Amino acid sequence: MLTAEDNERLTRVGPGTPMGDLLRHYWQPIAPSDEFTEEYRIKPVRLLGEDLVLYRDLAGTWGLIDRWCAHRGTDLSMGRVEDCGIRCMRHGWIYMENGQCLDMPLEEEPFAAEVKMNGYPVAEAGGLVWGYMGPLPAPLVPDWAPFAWRDGLTQIVYADLPCNWLQCQEASLDPIAVEWLQAYSVSDGQMAPPPSNLEFEIDEFEHGYVYKRKDGEAWNIGRTALWPNGLFAGDEHSCRLEWHVPVDETHTRVFMRYFDKAAPGTRLPKERSVSWYANLQDEKGEWLSNRILNRTFTIWLEQGAVLDRTREHLVDSDRGINVMRDKYATQMSLISDGAEPKAMLRDPAANHRLRLPDSKARFSPQNTSGEFPYLEGMPDDVARLYHRVVQSWLPPEQRTKPKRNRKPPEAELPYKRSF
Secondary structure, rough: OOOOHHHHHOOOOOOOHHHHHOOOOOEEEEHHHHHHHOOOEEEEEEEEOOOEEEEEOOOOOOOEEOEOOOOOOHHHHEEEEEOOOEEEEOOEEOOOOOOEEEOOOOOOOOOHHEEEEEEEEEEEOOOOOEEOOOOOOOOOOEEHHHHHOOOOOEEEEEEEOOOHHHHHHHHOHHHHHHHHHHHHHHHHOOOOOOOOOOOOEEEEOOOOOEEEEEEOOEEEEEEEEEEEOEEEEEEOOOEEEEEEEEEEOEEEEEEEEEEEEOOOOOOOOOOOOOEOOOOEEEEOOOOOOHHHHHHHHHHHHHOOOOHHHHHHOOOOOHHHHHHHHHHOOOHHHHHHHOOOOOOOOOOOOOOEEEOOOOOOOOOOOOOOOOOOOOOOOOOOOHHHHHHHHHHHHOOOOOOOOOOOOOOOOEEEEEEEOOO
């Protein structure tokens, strides 16, 4: 178990906190790229305890700056983008992507050069918009190999959880929970749970940690915990990248990037990348729990807004969690001494289609039904395309028609959401 002070050190993410400073050394996904159109170019964002506004101006330049105008605190997410920057609609002050004020049109003696707010670098990669809030120069955004896969369907899905990011990330190295949850998710009471004496190892590599389990005489990879707040599971046929992005101490935005390969010869639309927001509650406000990740999220949420780790009694199967916590502690100390933390990418030649360990989950769904097994609420047009891709590997006589999804209540438009 941890002390209250250690738990706070691991979970607080605001400016000037040890964990907040560590996470600011890494690019964080903040929105799907296709959410921004000619009509919608501005989105309020809360990230690592800071209120920001993400925008793309008329020249195509991205900006991520303080949300509140430096004049009188007006919300810039209600502003207007122009050829260079975003203009506050109250008194007309305009800011460029680095937070520098460019114009004060109503002032007889403008002093725009003296006004500068926080402005952070922005990049696009893998169908996502990324923000970086750490010391400059910024490292490279990782070019994960799945970002280049085009022969199938890519989905960018995101959801909001009212809990701390760490209880989400720690689950990536909790092998027993993964095995049990996967088994019961697909069993319908007919499949035996995984053995209680599961033999496994946690191996560190350049970009995180790999969970391996022993099946007979062979060691197989279960999943990969990406440093510092992500995971990867799957292979070139079907995979999921996931990031647990801290909004603040008690809220997390989970970004999931799915790729499913289509069989050769499958007719696919020109646009093969889609995004959607997953509402996690039903009409009564209850947490949905009949899909794999809906169940997983419910477990994290039931631990409370911030898990009290002073009450834990860890056992041998929790050694992955201990490894992760120890690494966070050493890395926080490392950056406080001015050193560079783990998994920094600086060399463009080395940052090209980075391969991650392939995994075949022992209890993963054998998904030939064409139904999305992870989350409820998939839009019907996406569900039809997903069904076509998944069943493209079946003989024509075994293929079925897609079922209509039972949708959770409509969420407010995602570009209006601040977390």
